[in-house]
Amino acid sequence: MALKNDHYTYRVTWSADDNEYVGLCAEFPGLSWLAKTPEGALRGIRKVIADVIDDMKRNGEEIPEPIANRTYSGKFMVRVPPEEHRKLAIQAAEAGVSINRLASAKLSK
Known part of the structure; x- marks a missing residue:
């Protein structure tokens, strides 16, 4: 499930190579999710990020701060x-x- 305070920067774009939509997250550039619809790609990448963050918490790893929460x-x-x-x-x-x-x-x- 997605995080309650999910402020990460998501983007969905068409992948001609995969012939599907790809969901991306700027704070986790190595992760993506492919789906037949843009909505599915967004749901998928948000779930991946939530799972990765849960795993990072369990392992005591530093979790990236959302770009939207940073001050410039x-x-x-x-x-x-x-x-x-x-x-x-x-x-x-x-x-x-x-x-x-x-x-x-x-x-x-």
Whole structure:
């Protein structure tokens, strides 16, 4: 059965290779569930995750925190080659914005 506080990030997509829908969970990237319907794929992956978490609890393993429950500062560092940094600086100057604002706008697209 699914967890009472099931806040994990699920996705259902079509698998052309399997000719079925596949249920996935971002916090458990190695797990999936195939089904003939999207609803079945979602039910299946949620059951798999619930079973895996039960097993992890029994074995004293650390259970991944749901992405939805995490807090984010809004900051992360990205390293780019110096030439790319220069291009971004020029684009930002021409647009009259900071490099940060320019990068944020590009990532938001």
